[in-house]
Amino acid sequence: MPNTLAPITDEDAYLRALNQARSAAAAYHGGGDSQMDDAAYDRLIDAITAYEQKHPDQRAADSPTTLVAAGALPEGSVVHATPMLSLDNVFDAEELARWAQSLGKRLGGVPRGFHAGPKIDGLAVAAHYREGRLVQLVTRGTGTTGEDVSHAIGTIDGLPVELDTPVSVEVRGEVVLLQSRFEEANRIRVAHGEDPFSNPRNAASGSLRATGRGYTIPLSFYGYGLLSAANGETGRLIREEMTHTELMKALGSLGVQTVDDTPVGTLTSPLIKDIQAYVGRVATQRADLPVGIDGIVIKADHPQDQAVAGSGSRAPRWAIAYKLPSLEVISTLAAVTWTTGRTGNIAPRGEVLPVEIEGVTVQFATLHNPGMIARLGLRIGDRVVVRRAGDVIPQILAPVTSARTGQEKPIELPTVCPGCGGEIDMSQERWRCLKGRACNLPASITYAVQRDVLDIQGIGPKIVAQLVAQEAVQDVADLFTLTLGQLTEATGSEKTATKILDRLAAAKQQSLARVLCALGVRGTGRSMSRRIADFFFSMSAIQAASAAELRQVEGIGAEKSAWVIAELAELEPVIAKLAAAGVNLVEPQKSAPAADTSGSGQGAGAALPLAEMTVVATGTMTGRLERLSRNDIHELIEKAGGRSGSSVSKNTSLVVAGDKAGSKRTKAEQLGVRVIGPDEFAQMVSAYL
Numbered sequence: 001m002p003n004t005l006a007p008i009t010d011e012d013a014y015l016r017a018l019n020q021a022r023s024a025a026a027a028y029h030g031g032g033d034s035q036m037d038d039a040a041y042d043r044l045i046d047a048i049t050a051y052e053q054k055h056p057d058q059r060a061a062d063s064p065t066t067l068v069a070a071g072a073l074p075e076g077s078v079v080h081a082t083p084m085l086s087l088d089n090v091f092d093a094e095e096l097a098r099w100a101q102s103l104g105k106r107l108g109g110v111p112r113g114f115h116a117g118p119k120i121d122g123l124a125v126a127a128h129y130r131e132g133r134l135v136q137l138v139t140r141g142t143g144t145t146g147e148d149v150s151h152a153i154g155t156i157d158g159l160p161v162e163l164d165t166p167v168s169v170e171v172r173g174e175v176v177l178l179q180s181r182f183e184e185a186n187r188i189r190v191a192h193g194e195d196p197f198s199n200p201r202n203a204a205s206g207s208l209r210a211t212g213r214g215y216t217i218p219l220s221f222y223g224y225g226l227l228s229a230a231n232g233e234t235g236r237l238i239r240e241e242m243t244h245t246e247l248m249k250a251l252g253s254l255g256v257q258t259v260d261d262t263p264v265g266t267l268t269s270p271l272i273k274d275i276q277a278y279v280g281r282v283a284t285q286r287a288d289l290p291v292g293i294d295g296i297v298i299k300a301d302h303p304q305d306q307a308v309a310g311s312g313s314r315a316p317r318w319a320i321a322y323k324l325p326s327l328e329v330i331s332t333l334a335a336v337t338w339t340t341g342r343t344g345n346i347a348p349r350g351e352v353l354p355v356e357i358e359g360v361t362v363q364f365a366t367l368h369n370p371g372m373i374a375r376l377g378l379r380i381g382d383r384v385v386v387r388r389a390g391d392v393i394p395q396i397l398a399p400v401t402s403a404r405t406g407q408e409k410p411i412e413l414p415t416v417c418p419g420c421g422g423e424i425d426m427s428q429e430r431w432r433c434l435k436g437r438a439c440n441l442p443a444s445i446t447y448a449v450q451r452d453v454l455d456i457q458g459i460g461p462k463i464v465a466q467l468v469a470q471e472a473v474q475d476v477a478d479l480f481t482l483t484l485g486q487l488t489e490a491t492g493s494e495k496t497a498t499k500i501l502d503r504l505a506a507a508k509q510q511s512l513a514r515v516l517c518a519l520g521v522r523g524t525g526r527s528m529s530r531r532i533a534d535f536f537f538s539m540s541a542i543q544a545a546s547a548a549e550l551r552q553v554e555g556i557g558a559e560k561s562a563w564v565i566a567e568l569a570e571l572e573p574v575i576a577k578l579a580a581a582g583v584n585l586v587e588p589q590k591s592a593p594a595a596d597t598s599g600s601g602q603g604a605g606a607a608l609p610l611a612e613m614t615v616v617a618t619g620t621m622t623g624r625l626e627r628l629s630r631n632d633i634h635e636l637i638e639k640a641g642g643r644s645g646s647s648v649s650k651n652t653s654l655v656v657a658g659d660k661a662g663s664k665r666t667k668a669e670q671l672g673v674r675v676i677g678p679d680e681f682a683q684m685v686s687a688y689l
């Protein structure tokens with residue numbers, strides 16, 4: 001898709017463009033499905049603005065470029081004593097610097113300070129508290145009047161019915177649906193016979209405004225404004241001279257969730273270069289945030305600066321939105337393909353017409369499982385919302401049902417396993433080949449012998465295929481009872497076979513985490529296996545764990561805990577064979593917390609060089625670390641008492657940057673996280689190398 005729209009050259013085209021923009025804005029603000037993604041809408045508005053600048057005489061009085069929310073907001077019955085304005089936008093550092101300069105000119109000097117916080121992508125509301133009690137909730141509406149949505153009081157996380165102090169205030173902020181709740185929200189919605197929402201923002205707006213549906217979708221609130229109540233005593237909380245930073249603190253102290261509470265927090269500084277660095281940090285982190293954000297809002301922090309700068313009819317002059325390119329785009333679902341993975345999981349993959357999301361071309365996107373396809377009523381040819389999250393594969397969120405032409409075709413679900421042609425277990429949302437791991441046995445054994453798992457050098461995919469063909473291996477435990485004869489037959493050389501036998505003998509001493517990982521339980525790759533092993537210390541404890549106990553491990557939710565229990569039960573004979581073959585099934589270092597003789601009561605970890613630290617390794621390791629695989633490094637970090645992280649955030653304590661360390665290093669530098677080289681790191685953990 002081009003990044004600019006062909007210029008509008010005549011009045012007819014101008015009027016058509018106005019209509020297009022109005023209907024897109026109506027869908028966006030009215031909780032309906034927009035057929036245009038944010039980027040396409042912004043390009044349209046740019047083209048309209050350019051035309052209006054050239055032909056001011058033709059500018060429509062009600063042009064979407066001059067009205068709050070393009071004039072598309074549903075009118076309501078509640079008057080906002082202080083209007084709820086829009087924000088003007090900037091799109092890059094240069095435009096931000098220019099805005100700051102022009103603000104400085106208006107103020108006759110540099111602003112006393114800037115406040116920057118995430119621009120939450122939800123639905124703006126005003127929450128009226130009387131003596132600490134939430135009495136009315138109103139949408140932004142036209143900015144002057146809004147709709148009463150008080151029916152939602154008590155259903156929104158972060159917007160308490162009762163404040164911690166009995167003050168009379170008006171709280172402003174954004175109502176959102178957390179990203180993690182989107183799938184669940186659509187499940188509820190579809191179960192009630194309605195079309196799925198196309199994205200979390202839509203879901204928030206549709207859910208907040210709906211009454212009497214007989215179900216509630218769990219919404220959340222993030223505050224960004226605190227005003228005295230229009231007609232009442234404030235309880236002496238708000239003072240005129242308070243900065244925006246102070247107001248946000250006060251809002252938080254009332255028990256309301258604010259923009260300060262997002263993982264990116266907020267920043268106050270007099271220097272625009274600090275603000276720019278903050279924008280950079282938010283931009284790198286936003287795909288992983290629990291809440292959708294579409295930019296950063298930068299405000300003059302001081303009330304006097306705000307008063308002097310003043311406001312226009314649409315937007316204040318003391319604040320600006322730094323818009324970030326959308327992570328969600330609309331494309332067309334061209335095909336769906338199915339594969340059986342090494343754990344027996346049968347997964348659909350969507351092929352979409354190539355689209356660019358933040359400079360990356362997306363062509364494939366996950367559809368999770370057949371249950372989701374059915375729930376969303378997805379069809380081939382559908383326009384679909386595709387979202388790119390952090391490091392994971394892009395996802396198809398939902399179809400844009402309003403864009404249907406009638407030409408869409410149903411998605412054919414497999415009736416037999418795409419791997420082996422056998423039966424499918426369809427009893428759960430996620431389908432699985434009835435043969436489980438055995439369906440794709442070569443893939444599951446090849447995975448288990450990898451360097452990062454059991455580390456049995458000399459066995460590659462070819463030998464695995466041989467062993468499977470010979471029926472010498474039917475599961476991972478069979479590896480440990482292979483005979484010299486079987487291995488000689490598979491490799492064609494007794495010498496090689498002898499070497500492999502030695503390695504197999506050594507592999508019996510691998511850590512519990514690696515053995516667990518080798519079993520190939522769904523959802524338990526290398527790092528999850530380490531977390532589980534660290535928590536339970538022995539295979540028997542893992543096997544005996546209840547769902548609630550498993551959920552105490554970070555990253556295990558209801559679904560994963562159920563798989564782990566079911567699959568470990570299924571794997572019981574394999575685990576018994578491993579035990580019989582003498583394979584280690586305990587975590588020796590961790591099973592002895594009695595080793596804590598420090599008397600500190602903090603466990604043995606307190607004396608370890610990386611105790612309490614989250615460490616991220618990136619780039620190519622050199623020196624003493626050169627020969628270690630990424631997994632070896634993770635293990636090294638954990639042996640030295642640290643936690644190994646995969647992405648850099650403000651919670652990262654240390655980044656080990658090898659050669660060609662790219663974005664993670666940059667991000668660490670932006671966040672002020674300590675960065676060291678492989679040699680320095682090797683020294684820190686030398687006792688464990």
Ligand code: IVH
Nearest residue numbers: 085086087117118119120124224259297316
């Ligand atoms: S300040 C007068 N701060 O973005 C200043 N707005 O496009 C008004 N929004 O109407 C808004 N996060 O609904 C502000 N941290 C934030 C925000 C935020 C989201 C919304 C708000 C506003 C719209 C403007």
